[in-house]
Amino acid sequence: xxxxxxxxxxxxxxxxxxxxxxxxxxxxxxxxxxxxxxxxxxxxxxxxxxxxxxxxxxxxxxxxxxxxxxxxxxxxxxxxxxxxxxxxxxxxxxxxxxxxxxxxxxxxxxxxxxxxxxxxxxxxxxxxxxxxxxxxxxxxxxxxxxxxxxxxxxxxxxxxxxxxxxxxxxxxxxxxxxxxxxxxxxxxxxxxxxxxxxxxxxxxxxxxxxxxxxxxxxxxxxxxxxxxxxxxxxxxxxxxxxxxxxxxxxxxxxxxxxxxxxxxxxxxxxx
Amino acid sequence: xxxxxxxxxxxxxxxxxxxxxxxxxxxxxxxxxxxxxxxxxxxxxxxxxxxxxxxxxxxxxxxxxxxxxxxxxxxxxxxxxxxxxxxxxxxxxxxxxxxxxxxxxxxxxxxxxxxxxxxxxxxxxxxxxxxxxxxxxxxxxxxxxxxxxxxxxxxxxxxxxxxxxxxxxxxxxxxxxxxxxxxxxxxxxxxxxxxxxxxxxxxxxxxxxxxxxxxxxxxxxxxxxxxxxxxxxxxxxxxxxxxxxxxxxxxxxxxxxxxxxxxxxxxx
Numbered sequence: 001x002x003x004x005x006x007x008x009x010x011x012x013x014x015x016x017x018x019x020x021x022x023x024x025x026x027x028x029x030x031x032x033x034x035x036x037x038x039x040x041x042x043x044x045x046x047x048x049x050x051x052x053x054x055x056x057x058x059x060x061x062x063x064x065x066x067x068x069x070x071x072x073x074x075x076x077x078x079x080x081x082x083x084x085x086x087x088x089x090x091x092x093x094x095x096x097x098x099x100x101x102x103x104x105x106x107x108x109x110x111x112x113x114x115x116x117x118x119x120x121x122x123x124x125x126x127x128x129x130x131x132x133x134x135x136x137x138x139x140x141x142x143x144x145x146x147x148x149x150x151x152x153x154x155x156x157x158x159x160x161x162x163x164x165x166x167x168x169x170x171x172x173x174x175x176x177x178x179x180x181x182x183x184x185x186x187x188x189x190x191x192x193x194x195x196x197x198x199x200x201x202x203x204x205x206x207x208x209x210x211x212x213x214x215x216x217x218x219x220x221x222x223x224x225x226x227x228x229x230x231x232x233x234x235x236x237x238x239x240x241x242x243x244x245x246x247x248x249x250x251x252x253x254x255x256x257x258x259x260x261x262x263x264x265x266x267x268x269x270x271x
Numbered sequence: 272x273x274x275x276x277x278x279x280x281x282x283x284x285x286x287x288x289x290x291x292x293x294x295x296x297x298x299x300x301x302x303x304x305x306x307x308x309x310x311x312x313x314x315x316x317x318x319x320x321x322x323x324x325x326x327x328x329x330x331x332x333x334x335x336x337x338x339x340x341x342x343x344x345x346x347x348x349x350x351x352x353x354x355x356x357x358x359x360x361x362x363x364x365x366x367x368x369x370x371x372x373x374x375x376x377x378x379x380x381x382x383x384x385x386x387x388x389x390x391x392x393x394x395x396x397x398x399x400x401x402x403x404x405x406x407x408x409x410x411x412x413x414x415x416x417x418x419x420x421x422x423x424x425x426x427x428x429x430x431x432x433x434x435x436x437x438x439x440x441x442x443x444x445x446x447x448x449x450x451x452x453x454x455x456x457x458x459x460x461x462x463x464x465x466x467x468x469x470x471x472x473x474x475x476x477x478x479x480x481x482x483x484x485x486x487x488x489x490x491x492x493x494x495x496x497x498x499x500x501x502x503x504x505x506x507x508x509x510x511x512x513x514x515x516x517x518x519x520x521x522x523x524x525x526x527x528x529x530x531x532x533x534x535x536x537x538x539x
Binding site for chain 2: 033036037039040041043044045046047050051054055057058061062082084085086088089092124125128129130132133136137140141142143146147149150216219220223224227230233237245249252253256257
């Protein structure tokens with residue numbers, strides 16, 4: 001279509017042949033992006049003047065946070081531990097549950113299109129569901145508290161690790177799997193002994209990475225009542241007690257930093 | 272004892288290592304299992320779960336197919352706009368920060384400080400930014416745009432830095448040797464190496480921002496989150512179902528197309 005409106009440039013080579021150089025599509029893409037930006041500004045009431053007038057309000061709040069309220073540290077401790085426990089348990093169970101689902105979704109292990117498709121669709125729908133929405137639904141079923149948060153994190157981990165795992169299974173070398181099957185092992189046994197050792201390091205590393213992200217996510221789950229440090233954050237901002245909010249954020253940053261460093265060390269060792 | 276058995280028994284025995292590791296993991300599970308407090312479960316939890324499922328299966332079709340300001344289509348469009356504009360602003364803001372934290376461009380202490388700042392920016396939850404920015408702009412999608420822009424900076428800059436540190440400097444050296452000016456070196460030596468990688472990172476982040484934007488409504492920063500929250504809190508599961516269906520379909524479409532574009536960008 002585009003080539004018809006702007007015909008490709010012809011270049012005559014010294015040996016008499018002609019080469020067609022397609023016209024660049026950059027202007028078209030730029031125009032589309034420009035239209036997108038203008039439309040988005042319309043839809044979102046983007047207002048530069050307001051931003052210039054009032055941007056310092058944001059830093060007023062940060063300024064109030066800067067000497068954090070050290071006295072609130074003991075109150076932060078239990079919710080913080082809850083947050084870590086939630087993400088730990090959710091990630092552990094989620095990555096364990098991901099193995100059978102990924103097994104069903106891998107087309108080279110389970111040779112049934114129906115089961116493959118069901119498992120894959122299940123994983124992608126679960127993955128698109130935002131964690132916060134999952135947590136909200138979980139609070140309706142499991143009541144307010146950490147259990148709902150654990151369930152939300154479990155679902156997210158299941159979907160994320162499950163997807164990466166089945167891709168790894170599908171890319172794994174099938175030689176030893178076939179050899180073991182020909183020796184008379186069942187498919188599950190052959191999977192356990194031939195495929196699983198191949199994907200194990202990657203699987204552990206993905207699970208650790210997911211755990212890192214989950215600590216971050218679970219910090220906001222309390223906002224919808226799913227336990228953890230989010231509830232304190234919500235209260236602090238609601239009461240405009242920014243010094244306490246600063247304390248919570250500081251503790252959170254340090255925790256995430258420590259967990260990230262430890263897990264990065266192990267992930268480097270694994271892969 | 273044949274060769275195979277010999278090889279089998281020659282494997283190093285690390286019972287202690289595996290033993291301590293297992294004990295550690297079991298201890299961690301036991302410690303974290305205390306979050307499972309079954310006493311709090313709602314008595315009618317399963318009936319609620321049933322009605323949620325029923326609501327999702329029988330969505331409010333009227334809401335799904337109306338095109339005024341309350342319809343799902345408009346809310347999705349607003350969510351896309353928030354994510355799109357936020358991604359563009361964020362990715363522009365992230366470029367200088369990324370160059371400032373690349374250790375092959377600036378001195379080590381500067382790079383280290385910028386990295387620390389980026390970790391701070393990345394760790395503060397999106398909803399907190401949302402609540403802070405509502406003070407600046409008032410409730411509405413504008414606050415959502417600014418929030419998305421701020422939260423994308425952290426991850427974008429981190430991924431940009433990886434690309435910048437992988438720059439092939441031999442190209443720059445050969446350009447110096449044939450007498451290129453600094454501007455020419457940047458235009459023809461650096462930009463072509465980084466452009467497609469940056470673009471692919473931006474598209475990836477747009478994908479993530481769409482999910483973020485869909486929950487920002489919970490704090491009043493526009494998008495589809497607020498109607499979803501209201502519908503759920505009022506137990507109008509049909510409405511919640513139609514919103515969720517719209518959201519899931521949109522995210523799936525965007526994910527598929529973004530994967531395709533990124534594959535094309537990376538592989539040329």
